[in-house]
Amino acid sequence: MVDVNLNVGVFPRDITCAVRACYVLFACFGMVYITFLSRIVHIRQLLGNITADQASVILLALALGSTVSTPIGGAILERVSVIKIIRIFAAFCAILLFLEGVFASSVQYWTCVVLAIFFGLSNGLFNIANNIAGVIIEKRSNGKTLMPRFHSFFQIGAVSATSISQITVRLGIDIRFQFAFVALVVIVAALISSCYIFDRENVEKRLNHEEVIQAEIGAIDDSAVKLTLLQKLNGKGLDLSVLLIGLIVCVTTLTEGSGNDWIASGIVEGFDETEVAGLLGMWIYLAVTATTRFFGNNLLDRFGRVASMRACFICAIAGVLIYTLSPFEWCVYLACIFWGFGVALGYPVGVSAASESKTHSAFRVSVAAGLGTIMNIAGPPIIGILASAVTIRLSLLVLLPGLILGFFVIPVLKNTSSRNT
Numbered sequence: 162m163v164d165v166n167l168n169v170g171v172f173p174r175d176i177t178c179a180v181r182a183c184y185v186l187f188a189c190f191g192m193v194y195i196t197f198l199s200r201i202v203h204i205r206q207l208l209g210n211i212t213a214d215q216a217s218v219i220l221l222a223l224a225l226g227s228t229v230s231t232p233i234g235g236a237i238l239e240r241v242s243v244i245k246i247i248r249i250f251a252a253f254c255a256i257l258l259f260l261e262g263v264f265a266s267s268v269q270y271w272t273c274v275v276l277a278i279f280f281g282l283s284n285g286l287f288n289i290a291n292n293i294a295g296v297i298i299e300k301r302s303n304g305k306t307l308m309p310r311f312h313s314f315f316q317i318g319a320v321s322a323t324s325i326s327q328i329t330v331r332l333g334i335d336i337r338f339q340f341a342f343v344a345l346v347v348i349v350a351a352l353i354s355s356c357y358i359f360d361r362e363n364v365e366k367r368l369n370h371e372e373v374i375q376a377e378i379g380a381i382d383d384s385a386v387k388l389t390l391l392q393k394l395n396g397k398g399l400d401l402s403v404l405l406i407g408l409i410v411c412v413t414t415l416t417e418g419s420g421n422d423w424i425a426s427g428i429v430e431g432f433d434e435t436e437v438a439g440l441l442g443m444w445i446y447l448a449v450t451a452t453t454r455f456f457g458n459n460l461l462d463r464f465g466r467v468a469s470m471r472a473c474f475i476c477a478i479a480g481v482l483i484y485t486l487s488p489f490e491w492c493v494y495l496a497c498i499f500w501g502f503g504v505a506l507g508y509p510v511g512v513s514a515a516s517e518s519k520t521h522s523a524f525r526v527s528v529a530a531g532l533g534t535i536m537n538i539a540g541p542p543i544i545g546i547l548a549s550a551v552t553i554r555l556s557l558l559v560l561l562p563g564l565i566l567g568f569f570v571i572p573v574l575k576n577t578s579s580r581n582t
Contacts (some may be wrong), residue, residue, distance in 0.1 A: 176298065176301060176302060178357040179298050180302075181357070182355070182358045183291070183295050183307075183311050183354075183358060184314045186247060186251075186291050186294065186350075186351060186354050187311050187315045187318065188315065188317050188318035189251060189318060189351050189354075190251075190284070190291055190315055191314070191315035191318025191319040191321075192319070192343060192346070192347060193254045193255060193344070193347045194254075194284055194319070194322075195318070195319040195323060196258060196325070196340065196343045197261060199322055199323050200336055200339070201219070201220075203330070203336060204216075204219075204265045204336075207266055207268065207336070208265055208268055211270065217542050217545070217546075219273060219277050220277075220542050221542065222274045222275070222278045222281065223278070223280060223281035223284075224281060224535055224542075225278055225281060226277065226278040226281025226282035226284070227281040227282065227284060227531065227535050228285075228531075229285070230281070230282050230284075230286045230288075230531055232531075234285065234286050234289040234290075234530075234531055237286070238290065238293055238524075238527065239524065243290050243293050243294050243297070244355045244356075246286060246287075247291065247351060247355045248352060248355050250286040250290065251287055251347060251348065251351035251352075251355075252351070252352075253287075254280065254283045254287050255343070255344035255348045257276055257279055257280040257283060258340050258344050259337070259340045259341050259344045261273055261276050261340065262336045262339070262341075264276065265336070266335070266337055285531055285535075289527045289530045289531060292308075292526055292529075293516075293527075294359070295307065295308055295311045295512070296512060296513060297359045299513060299516075301359065305462070306457075306458035306461045306513070307458060308509035308510065308512055308513045309453075309454040309455070309457035309461065309505070309506055309509040310454060310455055310458055311509065312454050312508060313451050313454035316447060316450060316451040316454070317451065319447075320447070322343065325339065325342075325343065326339070402573055403525045403529065405570045405573040406511050406515050406573055407511070407515075407528055407532045408567060408570060409470075409511050409573070410507060410511035410512070410530075410532050410533040410536075411532050411533065411563070412507070412564055412566070412567035413473075413506075414504075414508050414532075414533040414536045414537040414540075415560065415563065416477055416481070416504045416560050416563070417504040417507075417508070417537065418536065418537035418541045419541045419544055420446050420500055420501070421443075421446075421447075422542075422544075423544065423545070423548070423553050423556075423557060424439075424443050424446050424484070424497060424500070425439035425440055425442060425443040426439060426553050427439075427484070427552075427553040427554045427557070428442045428490070428493055430552060430553050430554075431552060431553065431554045442493060442497050443497075445497040445498060445501070446497040446500055446501040447501070448501070449497070449498050449500075449501030449502055449505070450501040450502075450504060450505045453501065453502050453505035453506065454505045454509065457506050457509075461506070461510065465575075466510055466575060467571055467572055469506065469510075470507065470510060470571045471568065471571055473503050474564060474567060475568070476499045476500075476502045477499070477502075477503025477564055478503070478561065478564050478568070479496075479499045479503075480496045480498070480499030480500030480501075480503050481496075481500060481557060481558070481561055482496075483496035483499065484496035484497070484500060484554065485554045485557050507567075508533045510574060511529050512526055512529050512530055512533075514529075514573070514574045515529035544557065544560075547559060
């Protein structure tokens with residue numbers, strides 16, 4: 162039964178309100194994150210027309226912060242309320258976004274680099290907390306698949322952020338005012354929305370793995386059992402299944418992030434086209450990804466995770482192959498459709514699969530979500546370095562080995578109500 166009697170003050174927490182609140186939280190994350198990335202060109206100009214390599218340092222600093230969020234996210238969320246984490250790190254993201262604009266306008270490059278580390282850390286923890294809030298709601302929704310639709314609102318927030326950036330550029334509005342406006346919207350929206358979500362369910366008791374093993378072998382002396390590092394990691398939920406799920410998440414988010422960064426530029430460079438033609442390919446890709454995520458719950462509920470993800474991976478492989486090798490421009494636009502469908506469900510499905518554990522669900526979700534954030538941010542700039550040696554389109558062939566490997570480990574996503582870890 163769905164608990165509809167949980168109330169905190171004047172905020173009723175039924176499943177419908179919680180779902181809508183989670184939509185807003187994912188949109189907030191998309192807005193604050195993409196607002197920064199959408200203005201990176203202008204930030205380069207403000208910092209004295211820094212080179213592409215110097216700009217990559219800022220992006221890699223962002224990735225470093227996100228990397229740090231992975232090992233600490235689960236540990237924090239096992240001890241602290243999900244609602245508190247969302248409120249704290251949504252506010253940190255917003256404030257750090259504004260400070261990036263302030264110090265970029267003051268031409269303080271290394272300050273921006275340091276801020277990017279903390280911005281990446283805050284983004285990572287905000288994202289992990291949102292995903293945990295999402296899986297809690299999904300578990301209370303009588304078996305409905307909700308994570309893909311939650312993630313579609315990340316892209317709705319991203320599109321909104323891009324639109325605001327375009328308006329501010331056209332009107333010549335100072336970047337500090339744009340960042341301040343977005344920061345205010347995110348803080349207020351996250352603060353209000355967090356009042357309606359469910360907190361982490363009290364079913365993940367922090368088991369002492371040493372005591373479990375001692376009980377099984379009848380040990381009396383506490384010093385009789387010396388756990389290996391592998392056993393301790395298993396006790397935290399970091400087993401082979403979550404590592405394989407993490408591999409799938411890494412592959413799909415790297416492919417997704419590479420599409421976000423390079424589809425438009427590849428069309429412009431490869432076919433000597435205008436920026437408008439490149440943006441058309443980008444729009445097709447984003448529209449298909451968002452649509453697939455929004456309606457993906459129906460696909461997953463009907464055909465199951467394994468069959469659905471196999472179809473997605475086949476489409477992703479086809480999309481990358483056609484995009485990189487086709488000599489015809491119209492085929493590239495067709496490839497954007499396959500590519501967008503192929504990458505849409507990997508991240509949300511991976512997070513849902515990682516959450517299915519009797520113990521340490523928060524830690525497992527933090528691993529999957531954190532790895533996805535890292536690969537989405539850090540992977541595309543590395544591919545960009547390769548593109549300087551060959552063409553952008555050919556450099557994207559590097560995505561294929563990961564997609565092929567990920568295809569063969571898809572059975573690990575099979576829906577189970579309680580993994581044994």
